[in-house]
Amino acid sequence: MSVTKIKMSILLSSFLVLLVGCSSNAEESTPPVEATVDEEEPNEDNKEEITDVYDSDTKFTVFPDTLEGVVSAPTGEFAGEAFANNKEYITEILNQYPTATGGWGSSEADEMFKQIVMLFAEDYQNPFEGNWQEITIEYPDIYGGKSQLKPKLNVEIILDASGSMVEKVDGESKMSLAKEAIREFTSNFPEKANVALRVYGHKGTTAFDDKEASCESSELVYDLQSYDEAALNNALGEFTPSGWTPMAKALKDSMQDLEGLSSEVNTNLIFLVSDGIETCGGDPVKVAEELKQSDIQPLVNVIGFNVDEEGEQQLKDIAESADGVFAYVENQQDLAEQFDRAEEIAQQWLDWMLSEHDRFDKIFKERQKKIDEYYQIWEEKKIREEDNLFKAIEYLAAQGKIDTDVQDYLESEVRSRILDVNSGEVDWEYKYSSKNNDERVNADLESFDTYFENAN
Incomplete structure (x- = not known):
């Protein structure tokens, strides 16, 4: 037995002897008292009721x-x-x-x-809450910010075929030089862009007796469409310079040619080529203002071909009224350079279309990758739950x-619960899927895709 235990035994024995002695004295001096047992009070801090186990607040x-x-x-x-x-x-x-x-x-x-x-x-x-961003088309500026490239490119050439276009420059008629410049320009045009050719003043003569009929001559000889070499050459061979100059009528008619081609999704360019002033009493400056205010909002390029001072001023006024641009040309080379500007814009348009489509495609693939990753995460969570x-x-x-x-x-x-969770997964997978992203991106993207698909 250890020392500690021995000491404890001695102390316990002494305590018992003392207790017996005290008890004997107590019996002699005091009456007996009934023993009472206090009931143990529950500890409120530790009390747990089963009804409190459930979370009824959430x-x-x-x-x-x-x-x-x-x-x-x-x-x-x-x-x-x-x-x-x-x-x-x-x-x-x-x-x-x-x-x-x-x-x-x-x-x-x-x-x-x-x-x-x-x-x-x-x-x-x-997966995209709070960080999904709508895709918007980045429209490049052209002509120093006067216009922007849009998903569809339409170019209409309005050619003066009045009698004065028979005059010669460098040994050839203005009309021959203009036709050659048009052929060269359109041959390099992007396949899926559209071009149209309207001529005016090509009927009757410059005689006063022919004025009424000639002033009504404005004809779309090549409908707005993609470039077709044979069809365009046939159209260019259908007219010769002969009559008066109904410039205002031709500009007015061009609005009908481009009707429905809203500037929201179309880049509309008009090239007006003329060597003189309006001679049929119309107001081409006013019509140019109407073009500017129309839905098509074309960028009007006015080209004065070896024009005199009076004609140059009117053509400048037309360009200004349409918020377009004016250029004076003296010969075929100058005229070709103006069409080269349009060709450059056409190439810029094509490059932009391709780059934008590639950009969208990259974004869609990145989003689809994220969707796939989150799909896997949701699957793991569903299975674990x-x-x-x-x-x-x-x-x-x-x-x-x-x-x-x-x-x-x-x-x-449990199975019903998981099915509902799965419905939520299908919901976001559909909502954010690249196949259905038109629900999440703006109308520009839908228009872009629509026109791009049509263009290819």
């Missing part, structure tokens, strides 16, 4: 029917990990659950299921908290 939708409902639901305490990783803590909570009675679909079973889901509900996130819920139900059954009927019911509810 608002939680077990079966969300929208993507927003899935992603906005509170995340469970044990989300993100397998049941086994937190089994001790989970079972401690489950052990306090009341027994669910009432069978299939009972209120007790429904409440128990809700509480279980609230423990394991995963953190489902919207489903597995955790089943394990919790199995544990409750093993502990006698639920019978077979309730267990079957709860397991069927």
Whole structure:
């Protein structure tokens, strides 16, 4: 026996002897007192009622029917990990659950299921919430900011075929030089851009008797379409310079040629080639203003071909009224240079179309990659949540908290819950899919794709 134990035995013996002595004296001097036993008061701090186990404060939708409902639901305490990783803590909570009675679909079973889901509900996130940006077409400026390139390019040439175009420059008629410049220009035009040719003043003569008929001569000899060499050459061979100069009428008619081609999605260019002033009483300056205010909003290029001072001033006024540009040319080379500007714009348009489409395609692929990544994340979370819920139900059954009927019911509810979560996944996958991104991007993109597809 150790020393400590011996000392304790001695002290205990002494205490007993003293106690006996005191008891004898007490019996002689005091009357007997009835012994009482105080009932132990419960500790309120440690008191746990089973009814307090359930979380009745948190608002939680077990079966969300929208993507927003899935992603906005509170995340469970044990989300993100397998049941086994937190089994001790989970079972401690489950052990306090009341027994669910009432069978299939009972209120007790429904409440128990809700509480279980609230423990394991995963953190489902919207992959693009807050950082999805609409794609907008980046329209390049042309002509020093006077206009912008748009998904569709349309060019209409309005050629003066009045009698004065028969005059010669460098040994050839102005008309011959103009036709040659047009042939060269259109032959290098992008295949899917559109071009049209309208001529005016090509009927009658410069005689006063022919004025009325000649002033009505404005004809679209090559309809707005992609370049067709044979058809354009045939059109250029159909007229010769002969009559008066109904410039205002030709400009007015060009609005009809381009009708419906809104500047929202079309780059509309007009090249007006003339060697003189309006001679039919029209007001081409006023018509130019109407062009500017119209839906087509064309960029009007006015080319004065070896024009006199009076004619030059009127052509400048036309360009200014249309917010366009004016150029004076003396010969074929000068005229070709003006059409070269249009050719450069056409090439710029084609390069821009291709680069924008490539940019969109890159963005769509990046988004689809992100969608695929989030799809995998959602799949992992769904599988983990489903597995955790089943394990919790199995544990409750093993502990006698639920019978077979309730267990079957709860397991069927798990499957319904996962189906609803899956519906949310399908929702965002569809909403953000590159195949359906027109729901998320603006009308410009839809128009761009539509026209680009038509152009190819």
